[in-house]
Amino acid sequence: MKSGVRVNRRNIMKQIKRERFRNRLWHLPLLLLIVASPAFTEQPFDPKSVQSRECQAGQFQCGFAPPSAELDESVPLADSAMISHRGLPSRVDLSADMPPVVNQGQQNSCVAFSVGYYTRSYLEKKARGWSYDSPPYGGAGERVFSPAFIYNQINGGQDSGSYFHHALDLVTQKGAAPWKVMPYNANDYRTQPSQAIKNAAMQYKAASYKRLPFDNVEAVKAELAGGRPIIFGITIDDAFYKLGTQVYDQTGGRTYGGHAMTLVGYDDSKTSPKGDRGAFKLINSWGTQWGDKGYGWISYKQWIAMRPYAYVLYPAAGTTTTPDAQEEVTEVVQGDIQPPAKVEASQGTYSDRIEISWTPVTGALAYGVTRAEPGQDSFRFVGYASKTMHADTKIQVGTNYRYRIIAIGEEKTSDAGNSPVASGYASASTTEQSPATVPGIEVELQGGNGSYRVNVTWTAAPGASHYQIRRWNAGGNRWQVWNQKITTTQFTDAGPVTNAENRYSVRAGNASGFGPWSDVAAVSVPGEATPPNAPTGLVVSNGIYKDRIALRWNAAPGAEKYAIFRYSYATKKWEGPIDESASASYVDNSARVKDGSFYAYTVAAVNGSGASSYADPAVGRANPNVQRDGEKVEAPTDIVATLEPSGQVTITWKGVKGADEYYVLRKKKDAADYTFAGNTDAKTLRFTEKFPGKPGELYLYTVRSKPMMGSESPDGRPAAVFVNAEIEVVSHRFMPGQGLERMTGEWNGRYWDGKSAPRIFKLKIEGDGNQITLHISDDRGAKATVKGVYPSMADSVQLKGVTLDYRENLDVLILRGSDGLPILAGQTVSFTR
Incomplete structure (x- = not known):
């Protein structure tokens, strides 16, 4: 199928060749760089070979600039961050499919190397099955992507590094140019791509990118296990420069600034010099003399301690390639159903109950609530729920419980072990307890012909009496907060920003204040340069017609047409696009469907700017046994x-x-x-x-x-x-504050905002019965003391101004501060000891 966004590749290449001839002086410095690069000599690695004048101790400009906390929170979370993961392989390594290790030289372009050269090249290789031809290794550069195309457009004319969101926005909106058409030159960070080069890049746009929480190791592993590299940035120091084949597990020496790299694998059995078990494998852009032939390892514990900024990039769906949705099709056919994406439980909000809420699940007819007793690992069933909330009254006050939710479909139920786990407790003292986080938020674009609105809905939060909503203002780099108190779980934005992705977040409030902001939900509002969103509500006829299969779906605002794809269970392959439709319906009356076999279908929406991602697949069939066509009626x-x-x-x-x-x-x-x-x-x-x-x-x-x-x-x-059957309250004989002893003592943390040296925190936790005291200080003289009640055997505790999460398997602590605690001021800081 021909799309309106296709361009004439031959004409583009002719234009580019003419421009490359006029600018062939680019090649001389490039060749000099290759000859002199440590990546192509046998000399030991010298940190100075990859340090710009700004990348020095005390200057903190080494290439990766961290976003503000607000900007980082505005990026939607990856789906992998919202479910539990079981059965992940113990070891994953994508390095065999990564581009060859190269050397960025003394230019602060590491973000562009991570996003463009490594990650974007990898995704295109996997989609097209091509081989790399990296120019530093003598290749033509047609099948690897240019860091210069990205870095030179986002650095503001200064070689001071760049932000991930600028690079990721560029490759999703403007694409990536092959290295051949815009060669990388470590001495040139200002030359801008011509229109011909930009046209060539448009063929290689990515679809979207998502954020991964730094403290969710399992989500990072799940993305890698799914074949998706992780783009990330951390601060670097002398110990990291000197890293060889061992695992990086502690900071050492001077800190220089931020550096971007790419995770390409993990190994649960890899052990660090300190004895930390489990590590991520990374690929760097400092040549093969650094680390282990250009690769390195960082322990899971050190990963959390470094508080990396991590993202996953998704390739575009396109309309000339078939979907890769075998797993989704299997789920549709077998009736499999997923667990809720997120589960929340009240923490001290009530004295007589714990309220649990969760995100709705497509295909769920009801839900089952399971609970683990304090200090136990096994979960038992406590009741059914018809909606996405349940009040558990059969509890012991001052004791922590953990909950998992089972989604119940017509034929199957979700795997309880894959449900997120929420910790909750009731407290005898319920004063000064703000609500829990809103578990889930959904957005739907409505309208058309340039007049759009966004309908925002969310799941009720435990302890909430009202809500507040905000929308990210990309132009102003800040959140726009609507101050009215919303007493329902719905809001309509009548004036979304067109030709842009609109991002929303909600928080719950009560008489004690507001809880944390929810995760972000995003929707693209079409415009001149924005493809439509994926169609929703795909329905396929199932045996109603004798000789055809009918499809219908909800129209995608901004779509000019739709591409139709069909999955054959005989060949186990997607076919198509088999056709296109100008409306939100289609009838497949091809000869092959008349035998009554089942087929799966999906649809992509298309406009002049490109194609959406694919709609969730649906399955149907014709019924040759129908005696007269149309004699059957639809189901109620x-x-x-x-x-x-x-x-x-x-x-x-x-x-x-x-x-x-x-x-x-x-x-x-x-x-x-x-x-x-x-x-x-x-x-x-x-x-x-x-x-x-x-x-x-x-x-x-x-x-x-x-x-x-x-x-x-x-x-x-x-x-x-x-x-529901009545259940008995199980009495537990815990000493007051039992379990707190795991956390007491002194902890060390760090947080870097990119403006100066990393901020070093000290945390001392004291316990007296069920009373917990946090003494927080930093190296700039700030101090704070927070006191509260610790429920027995809790790993997560909500205190005034801060939430404490303890990860016993790695022995790390996470403090999530609110605006009411100035020393943290809404920041999230990790602590180790």
Whole structure:
């Protein structure tokens, strides 16, 4: 399929060749750099060979400039950061597929090397199956990407380094140019790309990028296990310059500034000189004489201690290549269902209960709440929930509990072990307790033809009486906060910024103040240079028609057309785009679908600026056994099941055109088949009966429509109804404050804002029964003392102005400060000992 964003490659290359001839003096310094580079000699690594005049102790300008805390928070989290991970391989290594190690020289262009040369080149290699031709190794440079194209456009004309968000925005909005068309020259950081070079780069735009929390080691490992390198930046010191084949596990000597690199693997069994177990593998841009032939290792514990800024880059979907969605298709066909992305629990907000809330799950009909007793690792079932919140009243005050949520689908349930874990407790003293974090936020773009609005919805937070919302102002590099108190869980932004990604965040409030801001949800509002968002709500007909399969989806604002892709289970491959549609529907009447086999479909939205990512796949089939085409009617929709206090179950649904009667069916959870419960005439869209089970059981109800002369429809989407069984409170005999002894003592932390030397923190934790005291100080004279109540066996404690998280497996502490604690002022600082 031809897209409106395709360009004439031959004409572009002719223009570029003419410009390269006029600017061929570029090549002389490049060749000199290659000859003199430590990457191509046998000399020991010399730090001065990669240090600019600004990259010196006390100046802190070595290439990577950290973003402000606000800017960093504005980047949406990667999905991997919002789920638990089990079954990850113990070792992953992507280095065999990475470009050859090169040397950036004394230019502060490390961000461009990490984003462009290493990560973008890797993603394109994996997508196209091509081999690298890196110019420093004698190649033509057509299949690796130019650091100069990125760095020279984002450094403001100064060789003082750059920000990740500038580089990532550039490769997602303007693409990446092959090295051949804009060769890298360590002595030239000002030459700008011509229009021809920019046109060439547009063919290699990335789709998006996401943020990875520095303290979520499992999320970083999951991305690497999924074949995605991690772009990151940390401060560097003498110990890092001297790193050889060993694992970097502690700072040493002078600190010089920030440096960007790329993670390419991990090894859970790798042990550092200090005895830290587990390490990440990285690739550097200092040539092969540094580290282990240009690669290095950093322990998991030191990774958290260094508080890196980390991002993952995603390739564009495109409309000329087929999707890579085998895993998603398997989930659709097998009825697999994912756990909630995030779970939150109240911490001391109530004296008589713990409220748990979580993000909704697509395909979930109900949820199961599981709980681990204090000090135990096993989780047991405590009850069902129909919505995304549950109040646990069978608890012991002053004791910490952990929760996992199970999403329940029609055929399967999510793996409880993959659910995020939330810690919560009730407190006898509930004063000065602000609400928990809003667990989930979703955004939907509505409107069209240049008039758009964004509908923002979120999950209720434990302890909240109202909410506040904000939108990131990219032009002003700050958050725009709407100050009104919102008492619902919905907000409409009637004036989003067009031709830009709009990012939103919500926080919950009550009489004691506001809780932390939620994670960010983002939506692109189309414009002249912005592709549309992925279509949503894809529905595929399932046996309704004899000789065709019908698709429909929600129109994507800003889309000019849609590309249709089909998955064959016979070949186990995606096909397409098989066709395109100008509207939000399509009928596949090709000969191959008429045999009744199942096919999966997905759709990408397209406009003049490019293509969206793919819609979530859906599966359907034709039905050659239908005697006359169209004789079947559609299944009922909007089925709702309600349990009255009297124990009566009421089922309602939306009527179907052409139906003469309706059949109501039910089955107990985990039963193989539905059984007949009753029927109604065409005008009666309601059915009642007494709950057929006993406490602790869940039933699913579905409805089928039936025409007068034809066969009944497929089942409608079922609804769940249940009665929870009573559970007993388990009494625990803990000493007051038991578990606090794991954290008491002295800790060391650091935080770098890029403006001066890293800020060094000292933390002393004291315990007296269930009373916890934090003494926080820094090397600039600031001090603070925070006191509160410690619930027995807690790893996470919410105190006034700060939240403390303890990671026992790595023996690290994370302090997340609020604006009410000036010494931290909203910063997150990691501590080790």
